Amino acid sequence: MTTSIPSAETLFSFEQEINAIRDDALSKVGQADADYIRRVIRWQRALDLLSRLVIVLGFIHPLFWVAGVLMLALAKILDNMEIGHNVMHGQYDWMNDPHINSRNFEWDIAADGESWKRYHNHEHHTYTNIIGKDRDYGYGLLRLSDDIPWRKKNLWQIITYLNLSLLFQWGVAYHELAAERIFFGKRRKDSHLPISREELKAAFFSKIGKQVFKDYVFWPLLCFPVFWSVLLGNVCANLIRNLWTSTIIFCGHFTEEAHTFSEEECQNETRGQWYYRQILGSSNLEGARWFHILTGHLSCQIEHHLFPDIPARHYPGMAKQVEQVCKAHGIPYNSGSFGHQYLTVVKRVLRYSLPDKSGRGTLATH
Amino acid sequence: MTTMTDSALSPRSSRPVPRSQRRSALRRWLASSLTQHDRFAAYFEPLIQLVLPRWSTAGWRARVLEVRTELDDVYSLVLRPAKGWSGFNAGQYVEISAEQDGRRVSRIFSISSSPAYFARTGLIELTIRVQDQGRITPWLRQHFADGGLVSLSAAQGDFVVSQSTAPLLLIAGGNGITPFRSLLQQMQREGSVRPVQLLYYARHAQHFLFREEFDRLLLDMPQFSLTLLNNEEHGFISAAHIRQYCTDYAARDIMICGPTPMIQATRSALSELAVDAAQIRFEYFGAAPIDMQRANASDTLVAFKRSAINADIAAQPAQTLLEVAEQAGLKPVSGCRIGVCHQCICKKESGVVFNTKTGAYSDTGSEDIQLCISVAASDLILDL
Numbered sequence: 123m124t125t126s127i128p129s130a131e132t133l134f135s136f137e138q139e140i141n142a143i144r145d146d147a148l149s150k151v152g153q154a155d156a157d158y159i160r161r162v163i164r165w166q167r168a169l170d171l172l173s174r175l176v177i178v179l180g181f182i183h184p185l186f187w188v189a190g191v192l193m194l195a196l197a198k199i200l201d202n203m204e205i206g207h208n209v210m211h212g213q214y215d216w217m218n219d220p221h222i223n224s225r226n227f228e229w230d231i232a233a234d235g236e237s238w239k240r241y242h243n244h245e246h247h248t249y250t251n252i253i254g255k256d257r258d259y260g261y262g263l264l265r266l267s268d269d270i271p272w273r274k275k276n277l278w279q280i281i282t283y284l285n286l287s288l289l290f291q292w293g294v295a296y297h298e299l300a301a302e303r304i305f306f307g308k309r310r311k312d313s314h315l316p317i318s319r320e321e322l323k324a325a326f327f328s329k330i331g332k333q334v335f336k337d338y339v340f341w342p343l344l345c346f347p348v349f350w351s352v353l354l355g356n357v358c359a360n361l362i363r364n365l366w367t368s369t370i371i372f373c374g375h376f377t378e379e380a381h382t383f384s385e386e387e388c389q390n391e392t393r394g395q396w397y398y399r400q401i402l403g404s405s406n407l408e409g410a411r412w413f414h415i416l417t418g419h420l421s422c423q424i425e426h427h428l429f430p431d432i433p434a435r436h437y438p439g440m441a442k443q444v445e446q447v448c449k450a451h452g453i454p455y456n457s458g459s460f461g462h463q464y465l466t467v468v469k470r471v472l473r474y475s476l477p478d479k480s481g482r483g484t485l486a487t488h
Numbered sequence: 489m490t491t492m493t494d495s496a497l498s499p500r501s502s503r504p505v506p507r508s509q510r511r512s513a514l515r516r517w518l519a520s521s522l523t524q525h526d527r528f529a530a531y532f533e534p535l536i537q538l539v540l541p542r543w544s545t546a547g548w549r550a551r552v553l554e555v556r557t558e559l560d561d562v563y564s565l566v567l568r569p570a571k572g573w574s575g576f577n578a579g580q581y582v583e584i585s586a587e588q589d590g591r592r593v594s595r596i597f598s599i600s601s602s603p604a605y606f607a608r609t610g611l612i613e614l615t616i617r618v619q620d621q622g623r624i625t626p627w628l629r630q631h632f633a634d635g636g637l638v639s640l641s642a643a644q645g646d647f648v649v650s651q652s653t654a655p656l657l658l659i660a661g662g663n664g665i666t667p668f669r670s671l672l673q674q675m676q677r678e679g680s681v682r683p684v685q686l687l688y689y690a691r692h693a694q695h696f697l698f699r700e701e702f703d704r705l706l707l708d709m710p711q712f713s714l715t716l717l718n719n720e721e722h723g724f725i726s727a728a729h730i731r732q733y734c735t736d737y738a739a740r741d742i743m744i745c746g747p748t749p750m751i752q753a754t755r756s757a758l759s760e761l762a763v764d765a766a767q768i769r770f771e772y773f774g775a776a777p778i779d780m781q782r783a784n785a786s787d788t789l790v791a792f793k794r795s796a797i798n799a800d801i802a803a804q805p806a807q808t809l810l811e812v813a814e815q816a817g818l819k820p821v822s823g824c825r826i827g828v829c830h831q832c833i834c835k836k837e838s839g840v841v842f843n844t845k846t847g848a849y850s851d852t853g854s855e856d857i858q859l860c861i862s863v864a865a866s867d868l869i870l871d872l
Contacts, residue, residue: 218822
């Protein structure tokens with residue numbers, strides 16, 4: 123669904139009020155945020171190390187193995203979501219810490235952080251849900267809007283979607299290479315790649331090599347007598363993390379009511395229009411504090427898209443204010459429970475696997 | 489604070505890569521593979537600090553024992569560095585960092601006490617003037633009044649006394665007295681007989697630091713002489729002052745420390761007196777000034793490659809690349825902002841930069857530069 127835009131006056135006052143929310147949150151950023159992220163990092167480190175031990179204890183009782191796998195998955199989720207994603211967005215750059223900053227941080231996932239920062243922070247966050255510009259929209263694999271022509275492969279895209287979810291870290295790792303047509307396809311004409319194609323390829327292989335070495339060679343070999351049990355445990359932990367992150371991200375952008383935009387609509391847009399597009403292209407998940415933390419606060423996808431470099435622990439508080447401002451300006455604000463939102467994602471994937479015939483009538487356009 | 493001898497102005501020296509760095513390539517690969525950090529210690533640091541709060545991968549921790557008032561707007565921090573801190577030479581400086589509302593801030597200060605005092609007591613002192621509207625100097629005084637922990641770098645700088653036996657002339661402006669206090673204390677401890685004269689400038693007669701200590705030194709060290717000159721009464725430094733108060737200046741090794749205008753005035757006075765530049769050492773109190781000719785580069789373009797941002801900058805007023813980057817909305821990691829701590833090091837892909845600290849122009853090719861002391865002298869591409 124593409125969407126038209128509210129009046130200039132509405133958008134202007136909307137912009138002012140969103141700016142005020144941002145300034146208010148920025149003025150509160152300080153010691154509590156530094157203490158918080160350090161606390162999360164300590165938990166992540168402790169879980170990472172402890173889980174390796176507990177997995178090995180699986181030879182005593184299989185429940186140890188299960189617990190260890192869950193702990194390792196949890197460590198990876200914390201590292202990728204609440205720490206890595208947010209730190210690499212520059213949310214903690216103000217701390218001036220040698221390790222907790224977007225320049226130096228690297229995460230425990232197959233995707234090279236530098237590559238991810240290039241396409242995610244710039245492309246996805248600037249051109250959110252603009253068909254043809256935001257490659258995160260369906261990842262070039264799924265048809266999630268009738269602006270994209272139907273092809274036969276879309277018929278079984280629910281299977282593609284499940285595969286993408288299970289292998290999500292490899293998808294994220296390969297994303298920029300796919301855009302640049304490094305291994306397949308015709309070379310991209312309008313490439314803005316700031317490094318050479320060779321360097322991109324080298325960074326890709328270097329990072330996946332390190333990750334494979336760590337989880338599938340080093341740790342299993344180190345615990346040699348239980349080699350297979352450790353290997354299997356690490357595979358499972360990575361799968362759990364993949365499934366979780368992919369699911370959260372799909373709930374953030376591909377719920378039934380998330381809108382898409384055309385390139386023309388977004389030319390010369392004001393800050394207010396940009397805010398508006400971010401809000402309509404995203405959806406929130408409601409839940410307890412632990413749930414927000416495990417999603418890296420991407421449960422507040424709307425606020426993350428409005429304020430990508432404000433420390434994410436402020437999002438739930440800001441969400442209440444943003445929702446009110448939206449209500450006052452007649453702008454839809456999509457928020458719901460995890461279960462409900464996920465159901466609409468699955469519905470969307472299924473619906474667009476069939477060619478366009480009903481589509482347009484069911485979604486309100488503005 | 490930046491230290492220079494005039495020989496440092498000669499062609500730039502590239503920093504050599506230590507051999508040990510190459511040898512540890514495998515360990516680095518292992519660390520980055522297993523922990524996503526270049527060093528294992530960096531990954532474990534948050535856990536280690538739970539047990540050993542003073543343990544750190546960056547520099548050493550030091551305990552603040554006392555904040556001693558010297559004048560209304562000048563105080564000394566008395567610090568006990570952690571074991572393993574490598575000591576210093578009189579005249580050197582350290583960087584101290586502390587966390588201010590979650591943000592790590594750092595400043596560079598000369599050590600105002602002597603190495604001999606450190607050897608005896610394990611303590612060092614930093615004497616600090618409260619900057620008007622400063623963010624850090626007033627805060628340090630308040631925040632550490634009841635003690636606390638700061639991070640400390642190794643001592644750095646080559647503003648140390650020359651090896652010769654030639655008599656010394658020390659010229660201090662305001663708080664620039666601090667390295668000289670260290671140096672004089674050390675000479676006294678070592679029983680040095682080297683003649684030394686101190687020309688000490690301050691704003692008013694009430695603004696001289698360490699008066700009683702210097703009076704004691706005068707009794708202890710017959711070869712030491714002290715001239716106190718306050719700007720109100722005597723005006724600023726000039727060639728006439730030097731001729732009047734230190735007749736044998738031509739035979740002396742000269743060390744200057746103070747604010748930038750005072751150093752510039754002193755250097756031009758000395759060149760007026762035809763003093764050989766090789767005899768002179770000086771240390772800026774703050775960042776080295778940007779004074780450069782940019783006749784044929786009216787506008788330059790700085791491309792921040794990683795962020796895909798281009799900044800068009802006018803020639804006047806000259807800005808450091810750190811300022812340019814920050815105005816473009818980037819937040820590069822930075823520290824001292826005066827070219828000492830090397831935190832804002834960034835890879836320059838191409839273009840020429842002017843280094844305000846060394847006064848040298850860079851090569852055109854790819855190299856690491858410090859953003860806070862680099863000014864664009866041509867179009868640039870930065871890996872930022």
